[in-house]
Amino acid sequence: MHLMVVGGAGYIGSHTVRQLLAVGHSVTVLDNLSSGHREALPATVELIVADLLDPPALKAALLSAKPDAVIHFAALIEVGESMRSPGRYYQNNVTGSLNLFQAIVETRKIPLVFSSTAAVYGDAESVPIPEDAPKRPTSTYGHSKWMVEQILHDFGVAHGLPYTVLRYFNVCGAAPDHTIGEDHPNKTHLIELALLTALGQREKMFVNGTDYPTPDGTCVRDYVHVMDLADAHVLAVQALSGGAVSGQAFNVGLGHGFSVRQVLDAVDAVVGTPLTREEGPRRPGDPPSLVADPSRIKSELGFDPKFTDLNGIVQTAWDWHRTHPHGFKS
Numbered sequence: 001m002h003l004m005v006v007g008g009a010g011y012i013g014s015h016t017v018r019q020l021l022a023v024g025h026s027v028t029v030l031d032n033l034s035s036g037h038r039e040a041l042p043a044t045v046e047l048i049v050a051d052l053l054d055p056p057a058l059k060a061a062l063l064s065a066k067p068d069a070v071i072h073f074a075a076l077i078e079v080g081e082s083m084r085s086p087g088r089y090y091q092n093n094v095t096g097s098l099n100l101f102q103a104i105v106e107t108r109k110i111p112l113v114f115s116s117t118a119a120v121y122g123d124a125e126s127v128p129i130p131e132d133a134p135k136r137p138t139s140t141y142g143h144s145k146w147m148v149e150q151i152l153h154d155f156g157v158a159h160g161l162p163y164t165v166l167r168y169f170n171v172c173g174a175a176p177d178h179t180i181g182e183d184h185p186n187k188t189h190l191i192e193l194a195l196l197t198a199l200g201q202r203e204k205m206f207v208n209g210t211d212y213p214t215p216d217g218t219c220v221r222d223y224v225h226v227m228d229l230a231d232a233h234v235l236a237v238q239a240l241s242g243g244a245v246s247g248q249a250f251n252v253g254l255g256h257g258f259s260v261r262q263v264l265d266a267v268d269a270v271v272g273t274p275l276t277r278e279e280g281p282r283r284p285g286d287p288p289s290l291v292a293d294p295s296r297i298k299s300e301l302g303f304d305p306k307f308t309d310l311n312g313i314v315q316t317a318w319d320w321h322r323t324h325p326h327g328f329k330s
């Protein structure tokens with residue numbers, strides 16, 4: 001197949017491009033490069049620099065690239081920033097996605113895989129969380145993704161647009177050959193911050209809250225490796241293009257969680273020196289525990305994650321950061 005990967009120069013997008021190429025598909029990337037990197041893509045991949053807020057450019061890109069399917073990653077992703085700038089989040093994530101879907105139905109009505117998030121569940125009643133758990137986002141970011149899921153539902157009904165939604169839990173790690181990895185303009189993720197602290201770029205690690213109702217009092221998350229997540233996209237787009245039922249949502253996680261303290265212990269073990277830790281107050285908006293029930297994606301798409309050991313996951317991220325201490329600009 002020929003895939004258009006929207007947001008393909010970003011962290012998850014670039015790893016997915018790599019896995020799509022590895023199994024024989026071809027790719028055109030559309031990205032505005034606001035947080036993505038040309039260097040994250042093989043030189044042979046066509047890159048169209050365009051913005052989701054530019055509908056004529058989207059239609060032109062679809063008509064010139066003639067993809068068989070689209071994978072849509074492009075979005076703003078920071079929970080905290082979304083609470084301070086809701087307008088920016090709704091414009092980029094909701095209006096941008098709407099423009100893309102409209103361009104697709106007006107040009108080539110091709111299957112679409114959409115990147116959603118565990119943030120649509122908000123404070124879950126219990127874990128592990130199945131896909132039909134109540135959707136009660138606690139952030140603008142989560143709301144924006146849930147709104148797009150609802151828009152997709154309506155486009156499916158009205159226009160017969162085939163789509164699949166993947167809801168990611170905490171994505172981490174890097175390609176094992178450490179040529180691509182995580183490099184966001186603003187760093188907020190636990191593992192990335194810890195590894196940059198190990199490189200001396202920050203003084204210490206703050207543990208955000210130790211009084212949660214979890215086994216050790218710190219927040220628990222389901223850490224899924226970016227290469228496994230990339231494989232989930234390959235499976236999803238192939239199944240949908242092969243005629244699988246449209247309109248399904250799948251959690252992408254491992255089904256077990258690690259606490260902030262466990263993650264920092266793993267980082268200490270991998271880098272070989274303990275980081276200075278400071279225990280502080282809770283970070284507003286953090287739910288105590290977010291762990292996926294991944295049974296649906298395992299049984300229906302054959303998802304079979306390879307990176308299940310926390311130290312092994314952290315090792316791939318460490319190999320990327322220590323060889324690229326300043327990301328793609330290193």
Ligand code: UFG
Pocket residue numbers: 077078079117118119168169170171188189190191193205206207208209219220221260283286290
């Ligand atoms: N944390 C710290 N110290 C830090 C950074 C993070 O204690 O320096 C804590 C956070 O407070 C949280 C946990 O580590 O309890 C994980 O935080 P991250 O920022 O790494 O990730 P989040 O769980 O907040 O969010 C991520 C994505 C979201 C997605 C969510 C789904 O950024 O987009 O996973 O589970 F919705």
